[in-house]
Amino acid sequence: MDSPLHHELTVALGLARQAALISQTVLSEFFLTQQKSEVDSLTKTDFSPVTVADFAIQALLAGALIQEFPDDALVGEESADELRDNPQLLQQVATVLKVADGWHARDESHVCDVIDLCTLEGQGKKRTWVFDPIDGTKTFLKGKQYAINIALLAEGKEGGREEVMSVVACPLLDWTLGTEGDGQAINDATVDKTGRGAVVYCVKGHGVFVEPLLNKTADEKPRQVPRHAEQVKTVDGLKSVTCWQSLDSGVDTLHERVAEQLGMDFPGSDLLGWVNRWVCLSLGLANTTVWVYKKRERKAKIWDHAGAMMLFREVGGKITDVDGKSIDLSQGRLLNQNFGFLAAPERVHGAVLEAVNEAMEQKGGR
Template sequence: MSSAAAYHLERQVAISAVTRACSLTDKVFRNLVTADTVTKKDKSPVTVGDYSAQAVVNTVIASHFSADAIVGEEDSKDLRNPEAKNLRDQIVKLANEALASPAQECPAVADAASKSSEAASQAWGTQDLSEEALLAAIDRGNAEGGRSGRCWALDPIDGTKGFLRGGQYAVCLAFMVDGEVQVGVIGCPNLPHDASSAKPKEGEFGAGAKRNDLGTLFVAVKGQGAFQRPIQAESDSETAITMNKISSLSSASFCESVEAGHSSHGTNARIAELLGITAEPVRMDSQAKYVSIARGDGDVYLRLPVGDGSYQEKIWDHAAGSLIVEEAGGRVSDIRGRSLDFGVGRTLKDNKGVVAAHRDVHDQVIRAVGQALEEEGRGNL
């Protein structure tokens, strides 16, 4: 198999699944999220979106690769409670709407159908799936991951607070073989197609409906480069993306989490000082940070351990984004420069923190990270 053909169907299936999930989550945001829900800290819209998107993605994957394991963020336990009937009804409706018309909307389905007499890959588009079928699809995400075999990692809505604020969030899907990420697809419904365009301001509900330049899909296959395209566009509109070639880190900029609880902002500021970086950090939620630096909208992504460093990063929060950055010319590691190990289960328990930067300057960033942590008395992390 040529490198260009490697994992072609997995790539197509992932694109179809993420595209459908992005349309679904965008619909949830437009219909259910208001300034009032945010003020009241009502997380029900993101709950509907999370479950529905996972049901859709897992259904698409299973129709093509029924034996593949899926490591997903959600399970259906709470949904099966009698008092969750209204929530279940919303999920069933949204998921079936997103799964409609596979032959027309999913190149992978048409490709599979032309090569096989099996009708299974068409089943979810020809009739509505039952509530139980969709709950079972959600529970396909209960795999433990590991070092051997084929496995997918899914975060149906990465950046829940960004989603609720009308900011950045992402639908993230990665395909792994023997613990190595081979395919990464990330859909960012609120990210402009052009990196130089202004991002929607958080809290401006309905602003996205007035723009036609939002919604960007990022795709990478190991050894084949990284690409972006509008979420709803055809594959021939893909364009290659690469990280900025940095001559001096003093001209670089950071991408970091909005929430201080996700990464140590104070440590990040000290690292910037050590590297001579004076630009204000770009703060956004989700793996939108990975894809932003991959296409040059920022240069360094830091997610440093908070406190005693006991938190274990989840594989679905980093698998797709790390591959996209690496295929765009970057390197992704933990704070000690060790590669992220996606083969030890559902978490990155053998790694602490995440550092992503262009491969030419990654070592410099790691040295600055180490010095900053030593100064804080956290050099043991």
């Protein structure tokens, strides 16, 4: 891809591959020593592989990006407080980092320092890197779909921050999905048996590309994704992706009612992680998602969406919240000015929004 951000994209793609290697190494070592019953009972707060992978990948991304782009700000999910309180966990994270070629810490204290760079807001900085080391922690622990999200934001023309580059690594997603308009529905258990995965990326205004994440051969060229959402002119062409009956933050019955009103098969593609859902939308495996939180006070986290949702815009999609407002990325770590999400092909976004409003009014949720 020929773009003004060629260097940034090259660096981010390399780091995405190194991050995927870390995640797969941690996961494979874990499965060699654990029983399935133990896997099912673990959470992100346990001394678990997702904890080790989260910290190690955030350290890799933060350390490498600040070294390469020292004038940029960083925003990530983790802080190093837990590591400082748990020397054994810190030692594990530092050991795992040696798998990667992208960046190496001077010592364990350095690991903590670079992770904590991501807790700052970066006021006064013109560009901000936002990343989620492991999106889909529950599915990661079970060897199912998860993603590594890397986004670059820059100052917008009218202030605030706008997405300018996205790189998403999906270590368990078949990179050929979405070719020739197959449009098949996928779920968290739809795992690429070859172990090559997919990396999906874009620079604003230059389209979306996908290629193998690991073990890419010299003759495999990046595949540009068609602007498929641009071709959808009526609600008859809508295909859903959601998270059905797996998260208690959304209103499942309302999402189902919207799909019924639009004549859309439901749930369609069913994925736990938001980043995977945005990838699914960008590849044409779906073209519509609606998410209404149970409570107005619930706010989305920037690292679950920034960059990844830009992939859908680059193929002709429109994204707002369920009130029809543009997504505001200038509010820090949380999307404080928005409630929920609505993504659909641009030409029918209004029709989907109308169906959402009607369903919310029927439920008394506006």
